[in-house]
Amino acid sequence: MKQIERRDAGLLYIADKDALEQQACARRLTQRLNTMDRSDFESIQKAAAELLGASDCWVNPPFYCDYGFNISVGRNFYANYNCTIVDVARVSIGNDCLLGPGVSIYTAGHPVHPATRNTQFEYGRSVSIGDNVWIGGASVICPGVTIGSNSVIGAGSVVTHDVPPWVVAAGNPCRVLREITEADRERAFHGEPIDSETLAEMRRIWDGAQDPSRFPTQNDA
Numbered sequence: 001m002k003q004i005e006r007r008d009a010g011l012l013y014i015a016d017k018d019a020l021e022q023q024a025c026a027r028r029l030t031q032r033l034n035t036m037d038r039s040d041f042e043s044i045q046k047a048a049a050e051l052l053g054a055s056d057c058w059v060n061p062p063f064y065c066d067y068g069f070n071i072s073v074g075r076n077f078y079a080n081y082n083c084t085i086v087d088v089a090r091v092s093i094g095n096d097c098l099l100g101p102g103v104s105i106y107t108a109g110h111p112v113h114p115a116t117r118n119t120q121f122e123y124g125r126s127v128s129i130g131d132n133v134w135i136g137g138a139s140v141i142c143p144g145v146t147i148g149s150n151s152v153i154g155a156g157s158v159v160t161h162d163v164p165p166w167v168v169a170a171g172n173p174c175r176v177l178r179e180i181t182e183a184d185r186e187r188a189f190h191g192e193p194i195d196s197e198t199l200a201e202m203r204r205i206w207d208g209a210q211d212p213s214r215f216p217t218q219n220d221a
Contacts, residue, residue: 007088012111024050026068034062051075056113059083061099070107076133079103089143096214097129100137100155100193109143130165132216139174150180150216166218182192 006013007016013019016065032040033047038061042191048059051068057077063084065071070087074095082100089107107124111117127141130149132186135141139157147153147163154170154177163169194202 007124010124012087012123014120014173015122022069028063030062030064033059034064036061043176044094066108073097080137091129092124092126093129093132094131094149096132100132100135101138102138103135103141107139107143114126115123136170152180185217 001009001011002018003013003016004018007019029047029051033044033051034048036044036047038044044061045058048057048063048184049055049093051063051065052059052071052073053069053072054075054077056075057073057079059079060074060081062082063079065085066130067087069147070090071085071093073093074097077093078097078098079099082102083099083102084104086104086106086108090106091107096154098166105127108122109125110122125144127143128146129135129141130147130151132155133147135147136155136157138155139153141147141153141159145159145162147159148165148167151163152165152168153159153163153174154168156172157174158172161173163174163176166180168178168180169175170180171177182190184197186194198217209215
């Protein structure tokens with residue numbers, strides 16, 4: 001098998017010339033994205049869409065990835081400044097997901113023993129993120145992790161194990177702190193109640209939604 005075929009099969013592989021040729025395309029795209037006029041929103045969105053293969057996404061540059069084609073994002077994807085996705089293996093991100101500034105998602109790994117590691121063999125393990133997930137700034141998502149839909153990862157977390165849906169999780173290593181309940185629907189920063197004017201507007205949006213799946217409840221789970 002070629003090394004890139006081994007990589008895609010989840011086997012140990014060496015990042016050889018074929019892998020570097022694939023990376024070169026993403027590097028050209030990220031170079032263009034990251035050197036654009038930051039006020040040229042239209043061109044930035046087009047470049048991000050080309051890189052990620054999705055028209056409904058927004059990336060605040062700088063943004064970095066290895067391949068681009070291994071990243072799948074759903075509708076209304078948003079990545080804030082200085083995000084990195086090391087997409088040696090597949091990274092699947094659902095609808096309406098937010099990545100805070102400095103979020104890193106890693107799929108690449110190396111053997112622990114130095115004699116094995118120094119052979120230059122490495123591996124990749126896929127990462128899966130459900131719908132409506134918010135990952136706080138400076139968080140790290142490690143290889144092989146799944147984050148369930150409608151969950152929040154607190155800023156600065158290091159996520160080494162799967163996170164279930166409908167929870168707030170944080171820390172290093174990241175742990176579940178609590179469930180997200182319907183009471184949270186009407187609250188914002190640190191549980192503060194949303195003011196009545198804003199809440200009334202939100203209710204109009206919820207009631208008039210053409211796609212109610214964008215505004216889930218725990219009853220939908």
